[in-house]
Amino acid sequence: MESTRFVLINTSHAGNVGSAARAMKVMGFGDLVLVAPRFADVLCHEEAVAMASGAADILARASVVPTLAEALDGVDFACATAMTPRDFGPPTHEPRALFAGLAAREAAPRLALVFGSERYGMANEDVYRCHAVLSIPTNPDYGSLNLAQAVQLLAYDLRQALGGFGVQARTPDPELADARAVQGLLDHLQAALTDIGYLDPAAPKKLMPRLNQLFNRAGLTNEEVHILRGIARQMSKTANPASPS
Incomplete structure (x- = not known):
């Protein structure tokens, strides 16, 4: 599942392709396939590269194929993303729960997440090719997501199911000034005042x-003591311009 494929069908906006690549890279995924995009050169389009913002390598490795069947070559388990429930077709799941179940399998499947066109979503025949439908829990009164937003949400949930990256360690606190350094600052400041x-x-x-x-x-840190002593030095220099620095 680390090599999950993200499949975008009939994309019409180059910026969305770049933004999707960025969303993937942030979560550690890199396999992007476009199915019959509106513009054949979308992967090198200026707007796509700009919106990728550092994820241009995802675009460079991406593939463009004419059909969903080709995009799913080598995939064991395909998940459609569709807002509107179908009367017929694969079962609908909440993404987080489904990903957790797939990740817990002894042999996790090679997964594909399939996203439809920005204009009309996924066609029924494309949904029927998939093993499951993912429905992102949204406000029932307004569930419209931008394509790249949907990619980001699912990529995040999938990464969490795979164990996540954890919180990045913060930069260690700078070393605090000792009593001697603080006393030296006080003496210097007293003279300047x-x-x-x-x-x-x-x-x-x-x-x-x-x-x-x-x-x-x-x-105070040692650096802060140096700053305050520099201020004290400048105070004395300004008050006594004739004195040697």
Whole structure:
């Protein structure tokens, strides 16, 4: 199922093809097949490449075939995507539950997800070629999805059924400044505040202890200490332009 094929039938908008390729790549899939697209050169169309946004390699490897039968060559289990229930045809499933069941099989099938035209969806005869119909749970009063949106939703559910990618580890927190570094900042800042006339050394009151408490609560990093000391240095330089830097 890692090599699931995404099949787009009779696509009419090049941008949707590019966006679909992007949606696939984000979820780690790369097998794209177009069935009789409106424009034969859609895979290299400027809008398709632009909307792929870094997934142009998916477009470069994609295939264009004239029929759905050819697109499903080598596939064990094909899933149609259709909003309108058919009176006759394969059973309808909620995607997440079906994917979980397929992934749990001892021998998972080679899967294909089949999407219809933006203008009229999937024809009945194409639906009948599939083993199941996937119905994305949407607002019952408005269930219209853009083609690429549908590809993204199903690709996400499938990836989750396969175990997902997990949350990317965040960048480690920068190293906090130690007490010595903070004290050095306070001494430097005290001198700078005196230089600009904000602090009276004869009557400092509790300004510096309060700044000390402020810095302790903030949990300054070494980089932040360097920045604040740079500001203090510039304050003293501005107040005493004749002094050596």
